[in-house]
Amino acid sequence: MQAILLTGTGAPDVLVAGDVPAPTPGPGEILLRTEAIPVLFPETMLRSGAFPLPVEFPIVFGTQAAGVIIAVGAGVDAALIGQRVLVGSNTFGTYAEKVVVPADIATRIPDAVSSVDAAAVGMSGSVALRLLEAAKLTGTETILVEAAATGIGAYLTQLAKEYGAARVIATAGGPEKAEQARGFGADTVIDHLDPEWPQRLRESLDGATLDVVFDSIGGESALALLDLMTPLRGRMLGYGFLSGAAAQVTTMDLIMRGLTFVGCSGPDWLAGVAAARGEALERVAAGSISPLVDRVLPLDQAAHAHQLLADRAAKGTIVLQPVISHS
Known part of the structure; x- marks a missing residue:
């Protein structure tokens, strides 16, 4: 073969x-x-x-x-x-x-779902479901979804308000992907190809803060986001490193700001993701996730x-x- x-x-x-x-x-x-x-x-x-x-x-x-x-x-x-x-x-x-x-x-795979769509959603949709459950959104919170036009970020953006996000701010690479993220439900989109994108994000917040950050970029930008997060209840869920490095955040960085970092990896996390595959595929069949x-x-x-x-x-x-x- x-x-x-x-x-x-x-x-x-x-x-x-x-x-x-x-x-x-x-x-x-x-x-x-x-x-x-x-x-x-x-x-x-x-x-x-x-x-x-x-x-x-x-x-x-x-x-x-x-x-x-x-x-x-x-x-x-x-x-x-x-x-x-x-x-x-x-x-x-x-x-x-x-x-x-x-x-x-x-x-x-449900009969209404093609094998191609099942393959496309299988991992990314399942991870998004587990991330949203782990975030424990309250219905009043502002969230940031990085890389929201494709992969896990796209499914997070599609589902975020159902799970309790009040305002969804997204990052995407370039105008075309920014438009795609808006189509998935993002209220505001920042171009993360701009090296100064954390500053652009600060300006868009206009004094507000981020309650939850879904961090897939990692690297140095993760540290820059901490000062934009809500003290005492802000939480960052780290699950990727598109930058090539994990989030450059120390425990002292978190302690001094009263923030929480949730690492979303490891065998137990992956077992939960695998268990969510069935729900992800059923959501495709029901139309609540677009592959x-x-x-x-x-x-x-x-x-x-x-x-x-x-x-x-x-x-x-x-x-x-x-x-x-x-x-």
Whole structure:
């Protein structure tokens, strides 16, 4: 079968299409014929070497996929065969025509939701739901959503007022993405490509403060935001670092301002995100989440997809689709 091999860490060209043996489900596992494979920003970080990968190269890359169950291992109900599901993998292997994963991590895709839309929403929509629950918005608060035009930020912006945000301020990169963020429900949009964007944000607040910051940019800008937050009850939820570095915030920075920083990562956090996949997909079926698909590319263009993300050229999730084969 065709798969995308990570041959080492580095630029997108370390992703190479190749032929590998099709996997076979063992006890408690399912075999999925993939129909839609999302290209996720954390995958680009892993590919680049930003985080150490304790693996021997080459490996079949990828962490999520949507598709049809075509076989099951011992102990798994055969009635699952033919169902469309969304799966995640902690051991990679999803950039492929067929994927084996434990049956208990599969989330059924509602009939009204396409596999492409399920792949697009699976991670980002689930993270957004968990972030909004963790924020505990009160219905009166002003929030900041960074990178609100795409990915997690876009779903946060779509859902924020339902979850209790009174005013949604967003950042986005450039006029086109700013307009997209407004369409998702942002009341005010700041261009974070402007190096002085925290100052532009201060001006837009006009003396008001931020009660909640959903921080996906990290780096030095996170520190600059602390003086714009509401003393004693302001909280920053850190879940990404588009800047290339985690939020440069110390405990003393928080203590002196009476603020809270919530780190949204780690095994327990990720387990909660995985548990939210079903709700995210049901919201797509119900129309309360609009999936963001930038484009659909053949599986063998995975390296190109990673380059597009590196260039910040995508306005939604890039989805890979295998060419149908009989291997």
